[in-house]
Amino acid sequence: xSILVVGxxxxxxxxxxxxxxxxxxxxxxxxxxxxxSFFTKVRVIGVVGEDFTAQHEAVFRARGIDTEGIEHSAGNxxxxxxxxxxxxxxxxxxxxxxxxxxxxxxxxxxxxRDSDFLFLANIDPALQQxxxxxxxxVRLVCGDTMNYWIxxxxxxxxxxxxGLDVLLINDGEAKLLGDDANLVRAAGRIMEMGPKxxxxxxxxxxxxxxxxDHSFPSGVHNRFFRAPAMPLAxxxxxxxxxxxxxxxxxxxxxSQPEITPAQFKRAMFYGGxxxxxxxERFGTERIQALTREEIxxxxxxFQELSHLxxx
Amino acid sequence: xSILVVGxxxxxxxxxxxxxxxxxxxxxxxxxxxxxSFFTKVRVIGVVGEDFTAQHEAVFRARGIDTEGIEHSAGNxxxxxxxxxxxxxxxxxxxxxxxxxxxxxxxxxxxxRDSDFLFLANIDPALQQxxxxxxxxVRLVCGDTMNYWIxxxxxxxxxxxxGLDVLLINDGEAKLLGDDANLVRAAGRIMEMGPKxxxxxxxxxxxxxxxxDHSFPSGVHNRFFRAPAMPLAxxxxxxxxxxxxxxxxxxxxxSQPEITPAQFKRAMFYGGxxxxxxxERFGTERIQALTREEIxxxxxxFQELSHLxxx
Numbered sequence: 001x002s003i004l005v006v007g008x009x010x011x012x013x014x015x016x017x018x019x020x021x022x023x024x025x026x027x028x029x030x031x032x033x034x035x036x037s038f039f040t041k042v043r044v045i046g047v048v049g050e051d052f053t054a055q056h057e058a059v060f061r062a063r064g065i066d067t068e069g070i071e072h073s074a075g076n077x078x079x080x081x082x083x084x085x086x087x088x089x090x091x092x093x094x095x096x097x098x099x100x101x102x103x104x105x106x107x108x109x110x111x112x113r114d115s116d117f118l119f120l121a122n123i124d125p126a127l128q129q130x131x132x133x134x135x136x137x138v139r140l141v142c143g144d145t146m147n148y149w150i151x152x153x154x155x156x157x158x159x160x161x162x163g164l165d166v167l168l169i170n171d172g173e174a175k176l177l178g179d180d181a182n183l184v185r186a187a188g189r190i191m192e193m194g195p196k197x198x199x200x201x202x203x204x205x206x207x208x209x210x211x212x213d214h215s216f217p218s219g220v221h222n223r224f225f226r227a228p229a230m231p232l233a234x235x236x237x238x239x240x241x242x243x244x245x246x247x248x249x250x251x252x253x254x255s256q257p258e259i260t261p262a263q264f265k266r267a268m269f270y271g272g273x274x275x276x277x278x279x280e281r282f283g284t285e286r287i288q289a290l291t292r293e294e295i296x297x298x299x300x301x302f303q304e305l306s307h308l309x310x311x
Numbered sequence: 312x313s314i315l316v317v318g319x320x321x322x323x324x325x326x327x328x329x330x331x332x333x334x335x336x337x338x339x340x341x342x343x344x345x346x347x348s349f350f351t352k353v354r355v356i357g358v359v360g361e362d363f364t365a366q367h368e369a370v371f372r373a374r375g376i377d378t379e380g381i382e383h384s385a386g387n388x389x390x391x392x393x394x395x396x397x398x399x400x401x402x403x404x405x406x407x408x409x410x411x412x413x414x415x416x417x418x419x420x421x422x423x424r425d426s427d428f429l430f431l432a433n434i435d436p437a438l439q440q441x442x443x444x445x446x447x448x449v450r451l452v453c454g455d456t457m458n459y460w461i462x463x464x465x466x467x468x469x470x471x472x473x474g475l476d477v478l479l480i481n482d483g484e485a486k487l488l489g490d491d492a493n494l495v496r497a498a499g500r501i502m503e504m505g506p507k508x509x510x511x512x513x514x515x516x517x518x519x520x521x522x523x524d525h526s527f528p529s530g531v532h533n534r535f536f537r538a539p540a541m542p543l544a545x546x547x548x549x550x551x552x553x554x555x556x557x558x559x560x561x562x563x564x565x566s567q568p569e570i571t572p573a574q575f576k577r578a579m580f581y582g583g584x585x586x587x588x589x590x591e592r593f594g595t596e597r598i599q600a601l602t603r604e605e606i607x608x609x610x611x612x613f614q615e616l617s618h619l620x621x622x
Contacts (some may be wrong), residue, residue: 086492117423181397183515184544204494205516208542226617228537233495262620269619306537306617308580309573 001138002041002114003254005029006106006131007121007243009046009070010078012283016066017086018236024283025056026143027078028121031240034287036119037063038295039255043112045069045131050101059288073100084152087284089203089298097198106131117254118163119246122146127154132163139287140259142166142250143195144242158193166245167195174200183208186189199268201242204229204266207258211261221261227268228277228306230298237282241275244287248274273298312450313352313425314565315440316340317417318554320357320381325592327521329547336367338389339432339455341549345488345598346558346585348374348429351565351607354423356380356442360387362409363616370599379420382489384411399512399546417442420575425517428565430557431475433457436467451570453477453561455553461488478506479557485511510560510579512553515540518579532572538579538580539617540610541587548593552586555598559585559606577604584609592615 007029012023033042043066048056052072060067078101081094082123106127118135120128122141128143135141143164150173161167169189171183177193178186186199187210206229211221237244249271256263273295281287318340324333339583344353354377359367363383371378389412392405417438428444429455431439447453454475460468461484472478478501482494488504489497498509498521511519519538522532559584567574584606591597 008430028505088492115489128322143415181399182544182546184542187542188544206537207514210542222615224616225540226539226542231498231521231535231537233493233499236495264620303619304533306533306539308576308618310616 001116002043003036003117003119003250004043004045004069004112004115004135004138005032005036005121006118006128007032007119008078008101009044009048009052009122009268010080010101011051012239013079013081013182014239014282015083015239016088016237016261018083018234019235019282020284021282023051024285025059026080026239026283028166028240029125031243031278031287032119032121032247032250032285033060033065034284035244035278036064036251036254037065038290038292039245039248039251039270040276042066043069043115045112047071047100047104047108049073052077062288066112068298069107069112071107073101077101082239082252084238088238089297091238093236096146101106117250120144121243121246122149123151123288125149125160126240130159132160140161140165140253142168144168144175144246147173147176160188161194164195164292166197167246168199168201168241168249170201170203174198184210195311197270198266201245202229203241204231205231206272207245209264216259216261216264218260225265225268227265227272228302229272230302230305232276232279235279238279239283241246241278243269245275248272254274269299269302270295272302312427312565313354314347314428314430314561315354315356315419315423315446315449316343316347316430316432317356318343318430318434319389319412320355320359321412322361323550324361324390324392325550325593326550327399327548328395329545330395330593332548332593334362334390335420335596336370338392338551339434339551339554340423341371341446341595342554342598343374343430343432343561344371344511345374345595346555346589347562347565348376348558349585349603350559350562353377353562354380354426356417356419357422358382358384358411358415360384363388368594370462373599377423380418380423382418386411388412393499393550399549402549403463406574406612408414409599419445426474427451428561429453430561431455431471432504432530432554432557433460436460436464436471440467440474443471451476453479453557455557456484458484458487471503472505475506476509477508479512479560481509481512481514485509492511495521509573512556513540514552515542516597517583518556520579527572527575528571529571535580536576536581538576539597540583541613541616543587546590549590550594552589555589556582558585559583580610580613581606583613
């Protein structure tokens, strides 16, 4: 079934210990859409400037992604400049040029209205909420956010959270949002704010799902699930790893007839798989070149990595 | 089969956000021995002072641990005073009184000579090496160390590492010892120093095993295995969690007729299980009160926490 994603389509200039790239295609919606496109049909809502050419659009089209909702506006696209030092898990923003993104007002094309799955990538929660309210009948809504919105736009964020099935954030964000250094307690508080399920990403250590009474129609399940991350000798560029995780996770869920605990867990493994590919090259390079066969092979590796042998 | 452990038997005065305890029984060899005692016979080599009473010895005896190798010396036992602040993963040492431990010279009782498994807890690598050399015929040697020895006693430590089957350290120690912020590359360098297998503990995120060509008699295996840690809403006292992990891990291995990849992985799960119990109460309190049934139940929870459902 179709996923509608709203978020940034951008250009990134990135410096890591492995090199630098200037203005490569990026943005949360881009990374998410490319990753999810291996599992299901994806539709994108975003805004780009005149620097976004047919060649860039072709990256989406090559993966069968619907770009009707990508609005073309006068000016330049969102441009992020950042670097990663030796500790590749932390991005240092050098410069943020919002450009056309500053006046972004998401518009949902009529042809997108029947989307069953909605992913609200990390943008202003006021915009997330606008989109959410225009899509009242979606089967599953998953959202992301970041420290900036948690600290400065809490009220708007809380309005969004009330309508989320799954909130997908990282460790630091979860502890900030739940106001507790203990992740289990922080998760409990976050789920009281609305999300039926919380997924916390731990970077190189994988991700944990926190389930609540309403996570599944089938009722109470185990309270936690942990998916591993692949130990990698070389992380070229961590940009977009989290969005690729989200794309793999949500893409797999959207490809299933029913959202069961079993498929939710597999979705988390697919999230880890897509995140592990994303960091192997700069920008979207690795995911663009990926095949479904490689995804399935790595999925099997993730199982070997974390599963006991049958007795 | 019997495990011989050499290390500290001590008293700890600990402050955590959950409270304080004064001079509770602790030390790496103590935590290790108690955890391992649920799986196999354990023999301890250490030194204590006059403050170590029959009541303290009874804690070991109650778990069937052989204390013949615990030397009683004039003066006080090793006494560590430390605190954990909101971030419970980091211990702040307030005071270290080595006392009788300062002149510790491990002596191996004749009755310990036939031990099949040797665990070198975190002590001066020169002492680890003395013990190692007196036990040339053990089947498996596992060792621990810490930053202090890595930075200041590198030569002695490298001598010990040459004779290790398994080195068991935490993230920060591995990155320091392997001199690389990337854990996979650091692990590769460490294994070139001697250990056939490296286990890196990630605290609340579990642990990773790095396998090499000589990890198993059966030859090359997968390169990595990840065991989860239990998400815990309440960590009362993290002291001894790593040693309890080591005890569960090594205890399970020593209880097996053969060291196979399958049993090695299960051993890592048992390590996580014992670590998760250790932090529930101050000092050794929780492990003392533990039953094998509780261990097996939590082992099952660890599987549910990390394993996909069968398709």
